Amino acid sequence: MIHKVRIFNIITLLLLFIVPAAHMSAQDVGLRTVVIDPGHGGKDPGAPGPDSKNSEKHIVLNISKLLGAKIKEAYPSVKVAYTRTGDTFPKLTDRVKIAHENNADLFISIHCNSSSNKSASGSSAHILARKDTRNPNRDLFDENVELTKLENSVIAFEDDQSSYKEDSAEDQILNTLLFQANFQHSVILAQLIVEKLATKPFHKWGKGIHQNDFLLLKKMTCPAILVETAFLSNANERQLLITSKWQEEIADRLFEAFKEYKTIYDASVGGGSMMEVVPEQPETTSKVDTAQDSEDYYAVQIMGLARLLKNGDPALKGLEVQAVKAADSNIYKYVCGKHATKELAVERLAVVKKKFPDAFVVKVSGDKVTRIK
Numbered sequence: 001m002i003h004k005v006r007i008f009n010i011i012t013l014l015l016l017f018i019v020p021a022a023h024m025s026a027q028d029v030g031l032r033t034v035v036i037d038p039g040h041g042g043k044d045p046g047a048p049g050p051d052s053k054n055s056e057k058h059i060v061l062n063i064s065k066l067l068g069a070k071i072k073e074a075y076p077s078v079k080v081a082y083t084r085t086g087d088t089f090p091k092l093t094d095r096v097k098i099a100h101e102n103n104a105d106l107f108i109s110i111h112c113n114s115s116s117n118k119s120a121s122g123s124s125a126h127i128l129a130r131k132d133t134r135n136p137n138r139d140l141f142d143e144n145v146e147l148t149k150l151e152n153s154v155i156a157f158e159d160d161q162s163s164y165k166e167d168s169a170e171d172q173i174l175n176t177l178l179f180q181a182n183f184q185h186s187v188i189l190a191q192l193i194v195e196k197l198a199t200k201p202f203h204k205w206g207k208g209i210h211q212n213d214f215l216l217l218k219k220m221t222c223p224a225i226l227v228e229t230a231f232l233s234n235a236n237e238r239q240l241l242i243t244s245k246w247q248e249e250i251a252d253r254l255f256e257a258f259k260e261y262k263t264i265y266d267a268s269v270g271g272g273s274m275m276e277v278v279p280e281q282p283e284t285t286s287k288v289d290t291a292q293d294s295e296d297y298y299a300v301q302i303m304g305l306a307r308l309l310k311n312g313d314p315a316l317k318g319l320e321v322q323a324v325k326a327a328d329s330n331i332y333k334y335v336c337g338k339h340a341t342k343e344l345a346v347e348r349l350a351v352v353k354k355k356f357p358d359a360f361v362v363k364v365s366g367d368k369v370t371r372i373k
Helices: 002-018 056-074 092-101 144-155 169-198 235-241 245-267 341-353
Strands: 031-040 081-082 106-113 123-128 206-212 226-232 296-305 321-324 334-340 360-365 368-371
Touching: 031 056, 031 092, 031 368, 056 081, 056 106, 056 245, 106 245, 123 169, 144 341, 169 206, 169 245, 226 235, 226 245, 235 245, 296 341, 334 341, 334 360, 341 360
Parallel strands: 031 081, 031 106, 106 226, 123 206
Antiparallel strands: 123 226, 296 334, 296 360, 321 334, 360 368
16 A cells, blocks of 8 residues: 555656646746756766876766856756766765755756777767666667666765665556656757757767666656767767867757757646747658558658657657557657668668668558567
């Protein structure tokens, strides 16, 4: 009974978050608090730089402070909180606690990437993934196991790791509820960040959106995203990352994404549709229909969401898509095109990847969507 009561209370809180009360003013329901999380810190240096003063923990702290200052200057009413403001080591649970205590509407964790492959390069945005019980490390958009292990390895610096034990059945239910409540907002911010970090002078940096089982994001009760700004293990990107000029440039791009996201978020919680405020006009007017065809065809999947998007949704970037949802699932899979052969879908994939780098070819059979290797 205690578990049922707790779950009921969580559902009630989620409903309050998703459905704003009619008596609230616009100031009451807009984005009021953002928590910025400079990754690592203290005894955890993160990815190594050319010297101890230019390791990941120092670079991301600089970028985080620059981003926070830009938000405060543009939006004085928005509270900006940090998980750390100096060279300290807050545990992952402490970072989550800071977000909870500040009633965060948004959580942004900023990092530098690293890889054993020294040629690996580019920036990326990461949101929480549901675990695939058959393959717990599977990235739903792309295989990204190395990064997941890298970011989760921070717990090795913590003295007490007991809080990271396997979730109970009750916690798994709560995590699923939170995932569904925050997923769409997280995807939209991720898309905006990827777009901003994929234009000049960063046009070669964009590596798309990924879903990962990051411990840091699992307990968040608000939209949350982890940004990998660039690779410190890549010599060219490292030389840029350690300069104040490029740290400022990265903060500018993150702030531009935040501005557009805030406009969309404020509209959604203010009683309107999240998609009624559009940062840019889409290239074409898209009509999203739920695919009901029984015939098999090949297509290109661009994303999966727990909500049916409206016509002209900026998240679709002007593409004409079908939303396919299996009867036993609450996830809409958004696919482009209807092709008789895999080869034709592969040709379309090359075009779609310019807007959705992590898109892939699928076979659609009624309401079943299968990824094609």
